[in-house]
């Protein structure tokens with residue numbers, strides 16, 4: 001694993017509403033993310049996960065503090081860094097294949113080569129047969145898989161993922177988690193992955209940042225030994241899980257998040273991505 005890729009230095013995000021009340025989604029967060037690492041941001045709804053991811057991806061500027069990637073301050077989105085939004089962000093007027101091709105066209109990849117790679121990415125997420133369909137003809141889980149294919153096909157250097165598997169059934173979800181672990185073993189992108197699912201964080205993360213609310217902050221940072229071999233059934237995974245559960249309990253104490261807070265509904269709005277481009 002390389003040196004520090006992303007530095008988050010004493011970042012605060014603060015909003016003042018019309019009534020003059022301050023909201024602090026992130027309060028003095030500092031974090032170093034290593035090159036090639038898989039970092040999970042874990043926490044209940046409203047703890048500032050998306051806010052932190054938007055800061056890293058350059059969609060939001062902090063009220064104070066700074067974020068830098070490869071030593072350069074992040075001031076806007078960078079095409080080498082791909083963000084997978086919580087709300088898919090598919091283009092409704094493009095087919096599934098057209099959506100996946102989008103990033104490759106922006107990179108001026110030649111058409112035949114682009115199609116070959118886009119089809120391979122769709123096969124990877126199990127949508128090889130849906131290439132000609134349009135987003136409105138897909139289920140939520142299928143849309144999420146198209147968004148994943150679109151992110152992976154450009155082989156990004158940094159991948160920001162905001163609850164990318166939230167709308168998937170457990171079977172597909174497990175398969176894509178395994179696929180993601182394989183991809184990062186082969187290509188070593190730096191991945192920041194937001195989830196509110198404790199098992200998912202324990203299964204995927206080299207490190208897990210447990211976030212807490214009011215104000216939003218990182219309550220614990222768990223570092224797991226490099227070990228890409230463990231399976232879901234292994235004692236090693238059970239151990240990790242137990243450690244993450246313990247950290248969550250410690251972060252929330254009596255105030256443990258309720259089911260509602262850890263399972264927010266998935267909204268759907270391609271406009272967010274359009275606005276971001």
Ligand SMILES: Nc1ncnc2c1ncn2[C@@H]1O[C@H](COP(=O)(O)OP(=O)(O)OP(=O)(O)O)[C@@H](O)[C@H]1O
Nearest residue numbers: 015023025044045046047048049050051052196264
């Ligand atoms: N533009 C804004 N103005 C005021 N408050 C905001 C703004 N954006 C986010 N917030 C507040 O910041 C807090 C954190 O929001 P954020 O979307 O980062 O949470 P999250 O951890 O991603 O939650 P979820 O799991 O539901 O996606 C919330 O209380 C939210 O209401």
Ligand SMILES: [Mg+2]
Nearest residue numbers: 049050051086
């Ligand atoms: Mg969010």
